Amino acid sequence: MPAPAPASEALQLALVGVPNCGKTALFNRLTGSRQKVANYAGVTVERKEGSFVGPARGQRYRLLDLPGAYSLTPTTLDEAITRDCLLGRLAGEAPPEMVVCVVDATNLRLNLRLVLELRELGVPMIVALNMSDLARDRGFQLDRARLEQELGVPVVETVAIREGGERALLERLESLPRPPARAGTEWHTPTFEQIQATQRDVRRILHAAGYAEPARRRALRQLDALVIHPVAGPLILAALLFFVFQAVFSWAAAPMELVDAGVSWLGQALHDALPPGALRSLLVDGVISGAGSVLVFLPQILILFFFILVLEDSGYLPRAAYLLDRMMGSVGLSGRAFIPLLSSFACAVPGIMATRTIPNVRDRIATIMIAPLMTCSARLPVYALVIAAFIPNRPVGAFNLQGLVLFTLYVAGIVAAMVVAYALKRTALRSTYHPLLLELPEYKWPNLRNLLLGLWERARIFLQRVGTIILALMIVLWFLSSFPAPPEGATGPAIQYSLAGTIGRALEHVFAPLGFNWQISLALVPGLAAREVAVGALGTVYSLSANGDDVAATLVPMIAQTWSLATALSLLAWYVFAPQCLSTLVVVKRETNSWRYPLIMAGYLFALAYLAAFVTFRVASALLG
Amino acid sequence: MLEPILVGLIVLAAALYAAWTLLPAAVRLRLAQRCGDWGRRPGRAGWLQRASMAVESAARKRAGGCSDCSAAQATPKAPSRRPPPDD
Numbered sequence: 001m002p003a004p005a006p007a008s009e010a011l012q013l014a015l016v017g018v019p020n021c022g023k024t025a026l027f028n029r030l031t032g033s034r035q036k037v038a039n040y041a042g043v044t045v046e047r048k049e050g051s052f053v054g055p056a057r058g059q060r061y062r063l064l065d066l067p068g069a070y071s072l073t074p075t076t077l078d079e080a081i082t083r084d085c086l087l088g089r090l091a092g093e094a095p096p097e098m099v100v101c102v103v104d105a106t107n108l109r110l111n112l113r114l115v116l117e118l119r120e121l122g123v124p125m126i127v128a129l130n131m132s133d134l135a136r137d138r139g140f141q142l143d144r145a146r147l148e149q150e151l152g153v154p155v156v157e158t159v160a161i162r163e164g165g166e167r168a169l170l171e172r173l174e175s176l177p178r179p180p181a182r183a184g185t186e187w188h189t190p191t192f193e194q195i196q197a198t199q200r201d202v203r204r205i206l207h208a209a210g211y212a213e214p215a216r217r218r219a220l221r222q223l224d225a226l227v228i229h230p231v232a233g234p235l236i237l238a239a240l241l242f243f244v245f246q247a248v249f250s251w252a253a254a255p256m257e258l259v260d261a262g263v264s265w266l267g268q269a270l271h272d273a274l275p276p277g278a279l280r281s282l283l284v285d286g287v288i289s290g291a292g293s294v295l296v297f298l299p300q301i302l303i304l305f306f307f308i309l310v311l312e313d314s315g316y317l318p319r320a321a322y323l324l325d326r327m328m329g330s331v332g333l334s335g336r337a338f339i340p341l342l343s344s345f346a347c348a349v350p351g352i353m354a355t356r357t358i359p360n361v362r363d364r365i366a367t368i369m370i371a372p373l374m375t376c377s378a379r380l381p382v383y384a385l386v387i388a389a390f391i392p393n394r395p396v397g398a399f400n401l402q403g404l405v406l407f408t409l410y411v412a413g414i415v416a417a418m419v420v421a422y423a424l425k426r427t428a429l430r431s432t433y434h435p436l437l438l439e440l441p442e443y444k445w446p447n448l449r450n451l452l453l454g455l456w457e458r459a460r461i462f463l464q465r466v467g468t469i470i471l472a473l474m475i476v477l478w479f480l481s482s483f484p485a486p487p488e489g490a491t492g493p494a495i496q497y498s499l500a501g502t503i504g505r506a507l508e509h510v511f512a513p514l515g516f517n518w519q520i521s522l523a524l525v526p527g528l529a530a531r532e533v534a535v536g537a538l539g540t541v542y543s544l545s546a547n548g549d550d551v552a553a554t555l556v557p558m559i560a561q562t563w564s565l566a567t568a569l570s571l572l573a574w575y576v577f578a579p580q581c582l583s584t585l586v587v588v589k590r591e592t593n594s595w596r597y598p599l600i601m602a603g604y605l606f607a608l609a610y611l612a613a614f615v616t617f618r619v620a621s622a623l624l625g
Numbered sequence: 626m627l628e629p630i631l632v633g634l635i636v637l638a639a640a641l642y643a644a645w646t647l648l649p650a651a652v653r654l655r656l657a658q659r660c661g662d663w664g665r666r667p668g669r670a671g672w673l674q675r676a677s678m679a680v681e682s683a684a685r686k687r688a689g690g691c692s693d694c695s696a697a698q699a700t701p702k703a704p705s706r707r708p709p710p711d712d
Contacts, residue, residue: 277628278628278629278632279628279631279632282632282635282636468642468646469642469643469646469647471639472639472640472642472643472646473639473643475635475636475639475640476636476639476640476643478636479636479640529643529647582647586649586650
């Protein structure tokens with residue numbers, strides 16, 4: 001029995017493996033983290049760090065989760081991070097003392113080349129045969145002991161998504177002596193002959209270990225034939241997306257009414273309980289009307305993310321990428337742009353970071369430039385507010401009109417992105433077409449625990465935002481909207497004479513051609529911090545604009561009475577394009593190492609937003625009278 | 626008399642929090658580091674040391690108003706595209 005490693009100093013451990021083999025799931029299992037996992041390649045694009053303590057000996061481990069890489073020869077930025085970390089080339093970071101190479105037990109042929117390359121490096125290593133339960137269920141055959149013998153390194157079975165699925169790995173880890181600290185390792189890009197020799201080695205080892213893959217299930221083959229069929233595939237994709245947007249409106253109606261009623265009740269209760277004065281106004285008009293009007297949209301956001309999480313877990317998304325490759329190629333984009341663009345439907349920030357998986361720098365910049373046009377979840381409250389106020393909730397054939405309009409807004413973002421990409425790829429970012437090489441993962445039933453945790457995480461993030469930055473901005477806006485007090489004998493609402501009223505009316509000169517009144521113009525300013533803040537700002541501003549001492553009605557009926565349909569449509573058009581998110585611009589700067597691209601992005605998106613809103617307002621005004 | 630003071634304090638706290646959160650991550654980290662250095666000087670009270678450390682760790686957390694995802698943390702820059710010398 002080897003001597004136990006000193007428990008006082010954390011052992012540096014790194015998780016390495018090909019994309020989508022379950023590294024992050026194992027990282028979460030070992031460290032108790034909740035990093036994003038999904039059933040497609042390229043979810044992790046930078047190193048993540050966590051720690052855990054071995055249960056038997058109390059050894060502390062510092063664990064790095066590295067982006068997936070098929071080999072040590074990187075083709076993308078995320079793969080370069082993995083290579084550089086392993087070789088000790090990252091500034092200020094010592095190379096890991098030991099590596100856990102995670103391999104997908106259902107796809108060993110693809111996974112083993114990396115194992116052999118790592119073995120060549122001489123890094124102490126354990127191979128984790130992940131998804132071993134799935135491999136067994138599907139009839140894969142493998143002699144683990146023989147594989148261990150052939151590789152000359154410990155091989156353990158893991159099931160990262162199950163509790164206790166990491167036990168064998170922990171036991172093996174703790175049984176090994178602590179390796180000596182490593183310095184940076186010399187490594188050279190392998191020649192073609194060396195790669196061929198490695199591949200031959202992979203085949204030999206797998207043969208020796210008795211590795212046998214079962215035939216793929218007939219039902220899955222048939223499902224794939226349908227899902228990636230050139231005609232049926234796009235129809236299924238369109239129907240699926242259509243269903244999602246219908247559900248966002250139809251399923252959310254009842255819980256939204258409940259939240260709305262709760263917010264209104266709280267506002268009324270505070271109004272009745274407190275004496276008239278600044279504190280009551282702050283709580284009722286600032287906090288409840290402002291932050292409360294954003295809170296109402298929680299059910300819609302959760303329903304949207306429910307579908308996104310199900311699609312991510314099922315393995316459908318890479319198939320959608322495959323289907324859309326032709327469309328992406330026709331505008332000059334790489335098929336690899338699909339996953340970053342899809343991530344941007346949740347938030348443009350991770351979408352832009354996911355572009356690290358695109359090898360060609362011009363393709364990558366083009367994808368970054370159009371990512372903010374994908375409709376992020378922060379736009380949903382703005383869209384939902386305007387749609388609920390102006391679009392009747394009635395059926396159109398088998399569909400709901402409100403859902404149809406929401407679907408159209410999402411499509412408008414996609415079409416605009418494709419047009420911009422076409423223009424960029426024909427001019428400043430011209431490059432040759434790179435065919436899509438994408439691994440299609442096996443279909444899986446979404447894991448219920450992951451799904452619930454994912455939804456909980458979204459709800460937590462949303463509530464945290466409402467309770468922190470949105471609340472803080474609403475309080476500041478209330479202050480600006482309430483002071484200075486109106487002059488003696490003033491007849492209009494106090495907000496008209498306030499600082500915010502003055503700012504709003506100054507901005508109105510800029511936005512009047514788009515049909516925006518001073519309240520909308522003012523709400524766009526705090527909306528720069530995060531788009532949905534504009535909804536809260538409208539709540540506060542309209543609440544304070546209400547004459548008399550009554551608690552303001554909820555926002556939807558209030559804007560329905562105050563705005564014209566042309567103004568509402570113009571605001572929707574504005575939000576399809578406007579880059580109202582400082583974080584996105586900051587991330588673009590960070591990812592491109594230049595201010596040039598965020599400035600170009602802000603410029604072209606604001607110009608498009610203004611133009612689209614102007615045209616929409618003029619056309620709608622002319623048609624609707 | 627108490628009401629205007631209370632409202633003033635709430636507004637001031639909200640304004641400071643919003644300004645802090647919306648500061649560029651690099652500026653916020655620099656400020657937090659200075660605050661941490663100041664708080665850790667010998668002779669500082671324990672609560673002051675703890676408070677300055679809390680400010681430092683808070684600054685390292687999510688960046689920007691749209692902290693909608695864990696990716697919005699103050700993460701390092703994307704690596705340069707220049708290949709390492711021995712490639």
